[in-house]
Amino acid sequence: MSSFKRNSTLKALLLGGVVLGCASAAQAQPTAEVLHYWTSGGEAKAVKALKEDFEANGGKWVDAPVAGGGGDAQNAVLRSRVLSGDAPAAVQIKGPNIRNWAEAGALADLDAIGKEEGWDDILPPLLQDIVKFDGHYVAVPVNIHRVDWIWANPEVLAKVGADVPTTWAEFNETAEKLKAAGITPLAHGGQPWQDATIFETVVLGIGGADFFNKAFVDRDLDTLRSDTMKKVFDQMRIIRGFVDDDFSGRDWNLATAMVMNGKAGMQIMGDWAKGEFLAAGKKPGVDFVCAPTPSEGGYILNSDSFAMFDVKGDDNKSGQALLAKLILGEKFQETFNVYKGSIPARMGVAKAKFDDCAIKSMNDLEAASSKGTLVGSAAHEISTAGAVRGAIMDVVTEHFNSDMSSDDAVNKLAEAIELAL
Amino acid sequence: MDTNNQNAVKGVGDWFRWHLSKFVVAPSFLMILFFVYGFILWTGYMSFTKSKMLPIYNFEGILQYVKLWKQPTWLASFENLFVFGSLFIAVAIAFGCILAIFLDQKIRGEGALRTIYLYPMAISFIVTGTAWKWILNPGSGIEKLVQSFGFENFEFDWLVDPDYAVYTLVIAAVWQASGFVMALFLAALRGVDGEIIKAAQLDGASISRIYMVIILPTLRPVFLSSFVILTHMAIKSFDLVVALTGGGPGNASWLPANFMFEMTFRRNQIGQGAASAMIMLATVLAIIVPYLYSELREKKHG
Numbered sequence: 001m002s003s004f005k006r007n008s009t010l011k012a013l014l015l016g017g018v019v020l021g022c023a024s025a026a027q028a029q030p031t032a033e034v035l036h037y038w039t040s041g042g043e044a045k046a047v048k049a050l051k052e053d054f055e056a057n058g059g060k061w062v063d064a065p066v067a068g069g070g071g072d073a074q075n076a077v078l079r080s081r082v083l084s085g086d087a088p089a090a091v092q093i094k095g096p097n098i099r100n101w102a103e104a105g106a107l108a109d110l111d112a113i114g115k116e117e118g119w120d121d122i123l124p125p126l127l128q129d130i131v132k133f134d135g136h137y138v139a140v141p142v143n144i145h146r147v148d149w150i151w152a153n154p155e156v157l158a159k160v161g162a163d164v165p166t167t168w169a170e171f172n173e174t175a176e177k178l179k180a181a182g183i184t185p186l187a188h189g190g191q192p193w194q195d196a197t198i199f200e201t202v203v204l205g206i207g208g209a210d211f212f213n214k215a216f217v218d219r220d221l222d223t224l225r226s227d228t229m230k231k232v233f234d235q236m237r238i239i240r241g242f243v244d245d246d247f248s249g250r251d252w253n254l255a256t257a258m259v260m261n262g263k264a265g266m267q268i269m270g271d272w273a274k275g276e277f278l279a280a281g282k283k284p285g286v287d288f289v290c291a292p293t294p295s296e297g298g299y300i301l302n303s304d305s306f307a308m309f310d311v312k313g314d315d316n317k318s319g320q321a322l323l324a325k326l327i328l329g330e331k332f333q334e335t336f337n338v339y340k341g342s343i344p345a346r347m348g349v350a351k352a353k354f355d356d357c358a359i360k361s362m363n364d365l366e367a368a369s370s371k372g373t374l375v376g377s378a379a380h381e382i383s384t385a386g387a388v389r390g391a392i393m394d395v396v397t398e399h400f401n402s403d404m405s406s407d408d409a410v411n412k413l414a415e416a417i418e419l420a421l
Numbered sequence: 422m423d424t425n426n427q428n429a430v431k432g433v434g435d436w437f438r439w440h441l442s443k444f445v446v447a448p449s450f451l452m453i454l455f456f457v458y459g460f461i462l463w464t465g466y467m468s469f470t471k472s473k474m475l476p477i478y479n480f481e482g483i484l485q486y487v488k489l490w491k492q493p494t495w496l497a498s499f500e501n502l503f504v505f506g507s508l509f510i511a512v513a514i515a516f517g518c519i520l521a522i523f524l525d526q527k528i529r530g531e532g533a534l535r536t537i538y539l540y541p542m543a544i545s546f547i548v549t550g551t552a553w554k555w556i557l558n559p560g561s562g563i564e565k566l567v568q569s570f571g572f573e574n575f576e577f578d579w580l581v582d583p584d585y586a587v588y589t590l591v592i593a594a595v596w597q598a599s600g601f602v603m604a605l606f607l608a609a610l611r612g613v614d615g616e617i618i619k620a621a622q623l624d625g626a627s628i629s630r631i632y633m634v635i636i637l638p639t640l641r642p643v644f645l646s647s648f649v650i651l652t653h654m655a656i657k658s659f660d661l662v663v664a665l666t667g668g669g670p671g672n673a674s675w676l677p678a679n680f681m682f683e684m685t686f687r688r689n690q691i692g693q694g695a696a697s698a699m700i701m702l703a704t705v706l707a708i709i710v711p712y713l714y715s716e717l718r719e720k721k722h723g
Contacts, residue, residue: 072686079475100474100689190581190670246560248581248670386688387473394494394672401583401671412493419491420688 030319032089033062034306035081037074046339053332059322060315064088082106087309089320093139095130095376096385098307102133108308110137113321117328122346124369126376131305139307140327141345143337146361147270147300147377148201148293151256151277154286156183156265164266164291168205168235171294175242178265185242187264189250190401192393196379198268199396200300201293202235209298209373216378219388219421224414233399233406240400248401259288268293270302270380274357275341290357292364299368302380303345391416461702467695474689485696495697498675501587502704505676506655508591509598514647516595517602518640522632524603525610535607538600546597550664553593554580557665583673586666590658590674593665598654602647609643610636645712652708656701677701 032054038047051061066074074092081087087106101107114120114137120128123141131139152164157174160181165171175185188194204212207228214223223229244264247255256276258264267273277288284290292299306327308320326332333344338353343361351359368374376382381389395416399409471481489495520538524531541549556562557580567575579585613636621631659678666674675683677697685694 076686083475097474097689104475191667192669192672195671244560245578246558246581249554249667387690390683390688397669397671398493401669401673415491416493419488420690 028315028318029060030058030322031060031062031315032319032323033064033316034090034323035064035066035074035078035088036092036306037066038092039065039067043340046336049335049339050327050332053326053329053335054323057322057326059319062088082309087311089311089316090306090308090323092304093307094303094305095381095383097381098131098139098305099133100385101307101309102138106309107133107138108310108317108320110140110308110321110324113137113324117325119328119346122328122348124347124365124374126301126369126374127303127345130303130376130382139305140324141303141305142327143304143333143340143342144345144361144365145270145272145302145304145342145380146292146365147197147302147380148204148268148295148298149271149273149357150266150268150291150293151259151273152266152289152291153259153262153264154289156259156262157289159183164289165294166291167294168202172238175265179242183262184244184258184264185266186239187255187258187267188243188247189252189255190243190248190397191251192397193379194252194255194269195397195400196389196393197270198239199232199236199392200377200379201268201295202232202239203229203378204298204300204375205293205295206232206235208296209375212298212375212378213383216383216388216392217376219417221414221418224417225410229410229413230406233409236396236400237406271357271361272341274355278341278355284356290360296373297364297368297371298373298375299364300375300377301365302377302382304342305345387420388417391420464695464698467691468699470692472691472695474691476691481692485692486700489693489696489700492693494672494675495677495680497672498677498680499700501674502656502677504587505590505594505658506652508588509594509655510648510651512591512595513598513602513651514644516599517647518606518637520599520603521606521610524607535604539604540600541597542601544597546658546660547664549593549597550661553589553596554665557589557592580666581670583670586670586674590661590665590676594654594658594661598651602651605643605647606640609640613639645716649709649712653705656705677704 034047034050036047038044047065051063054061064077066077078088078091078093082101082104093101098107119137123131127141127144131137131141150164156178157163160174160177160183162174162177165174178185188198200212200216203215207215211223211228214220215229252269252273253276255264255267256269256273259267260277260280260282271290274284274290277284282288306323308324311317311320328346330344330346330349333346333349334353337344337349337358341358343354343358343365347366351362354362365374378384378389378392384392392413395409395413398404398412404412466478467476468485469480469482470477471479471484524534524538528534557577559565559576559578559581564575564577567577579589617635618631621635626634657678658676659682662668662674662676662679668675668679678701681694681697681701684690684697
């Protein structure tokens with residue numbers, strides 16, 4: 001009796017499963033589950049734009065946001081999902097982490113859609129390197145952020161009769177003047193990634209693009225220990241004198257606010273800082289100025305991207321392809337990047353809707369890309385994987401917060417990077 | 422037939438009743454066996470592999486441990502653990518003990534005071550950390566307050582000084598835990614036999630002597646249990662660092678738990694993270710095992 005009952009229950013369950021299976025197969029609606037950590041303010045708005053675009057094209061969007069900035073929480077979720085064989089279609093991953101997942105064999109091949117859409121022609125070569133593995137597209141870039149920006153308050157600079165500096169010597173001079181006038185020259189938050197952000201702009205400025213790549217991409221130990229690197233740390237020591245006493249642990253947006261309300265003259269930060277100015281109703285060129293940090297036409301690139309995981313089922317596969325196509329489409333690139341404060345990851349997007357800083361960023365990007373002075377950010381995990389980036393941050397932040405000499409710093413940097421490999 | 426059956430049923434019922442406690446405990450026992458001890462073993466194995474982003478199961482020997490002890494950030498966090506741990510434990514026990522003795526003087530409003538002192542324990546470390554961050558920040562807290570009273574030269578900038586940041590962790594942690602230690606001591610003080618104290622008073626012993634020679638020695642078990650509780654609180658401290666100093670300035674106030682999290686979850690170095698976790702476990706064992714041993718031995722003898 002009881003065994004019969006169990007049997008029939010099992011049958012019912014199986015039957016139900018079959019019916020459900022048929023139902024979903026009959027629909028075959030392109031479906032994509034998107035795992036991301038864009039949960040706040042402008043970012044949430046930007047992701048909503050993608051969702052609406054996707055649904056307007058007949059797709060079914062399964063939203064899987066994981067709150068917690070920086071994506072640590074997302075990373076944990078992703079690992080367990082992939083290990084249990086249930087990977088989401090698209091995941092917000094950047095830089096060399098894409099390569100790690102590709103090496104683990106977890107990513108899908110997007111070459112077909114890439115060819116159809118001509119990605120080889122519209123993506124800057126540096127970005128292609130990031131989103132390709134073994135010559136195949138495995139991810140799609142969403143945007144480009146420029147890291148090497150100075151955000152300045154023109155009113156404050158005018159008080160000491162200075163302009164936005166174009167060389168590091170000029171930067172130091174202007175900063176001294178501001179200091180003498182009782183104004184904090186550089187608004188900065190003492191968090192390792194912010195220290196590293198300033199550090200990489202100084203590396204690019206003093207060493208140049210080739211030096212930058214040799215140090216962070218090739219991780220050449222002689223370059224890391226070179227006199228040029230010592231000069232970089234010397235400049236970092238000088239910069240340490242330009243921040244206020246309470247900088248420890250301050251969030252970057254609070255530092256931006258210091259520039260906004262005239263407490264500080266400048267901030268070195270990526271163009272996500274622009275969003276803070278715009279949100280406060282400030283006008284670029286009038287209430288705040290954006291200028292690249294001193295370098296020979298260099299450009300430090302940071303880019304968010306979606307890695308496409310190997311999914312099963314036609315509905316999931318077609319959803320993934322549709323999503324990839326839409327992300328690099330002109331329409332989405334425009335709306336998304338206006339919201340996010342970044343610039344399009346592809347070329348040939350109309351510039352009309354973007355502000356002056358973004359247009360300058362686009363022009364500089366093209367120039368740097370053709371001149372070969374375009375580099376991937378080390379502080380934001382584009383040219384370096386997590387472990388190397390962490391090693392750089394450890395040394396830079398320790399140097400910045402102590403009286404370590406530049407000689408010690410370069411040795412520690414080389415040792416730390418060697419250990420992290 | 423019937424009686425036999427009944428007996429059998431009764432036998433089953435008895436057997437069931439007899440083993441009921443084991444059935445009730447079994448699920449949680451199995452879960453702990455798997456989720457705690459199973460994962461300790463797994464972490465231990467991971468620490469002998471080259472695992473980076475995903476677990477790799479090839480055995481590589483003690484490579485990760487060699488690397489670990491070369492990492493300046495690990496050495497700094499481990500040193501911080503000893504500075505933070507020993508100060509935190511010593512100060513919290515001293516404070517808790519003194520508070521308990523004061524409260525034990527049959528004062529008015531004891532119930533209210535006890536609640537006030539115990540209350541910080543109910544707050545999470547994140548809240549404690551954030552509040553103390555504001556209090557200790559030179560730009561917004563104590564330093565600014567005292568300076569605004571006219572003492573322009575007053576300085577209290579431990580939070581932003583790499584050499585002193587770890588002491589701010591001690592301040593916040595002591596504030597949180599000493600009320601709890603006080604409660605432990607208070608309960609023990611109430612259990613001290615009043616007759617002995619009266620006898621000592623008749624013999625003309627002073628109050629301080631009574632406490633030092635008679636009362637405190639009887640509190641030895643409480644000292645030990647607060648020591649053990651505070652030790653594991655110190656070793657697993659993580660959220661306090663995140664909220665109060667963010668590990669900074671620089672990496673000056675990292676504790677081993679922060680190192681473990683950073684390596685495992687941010688830098689894709691599961692092997693390194695696992696190795697540091699095993700060292701933390703070994704540290705706990707090194708303190709707890711002798712304690713358990715001495716406790717158990719005493720019971721046998723007693």
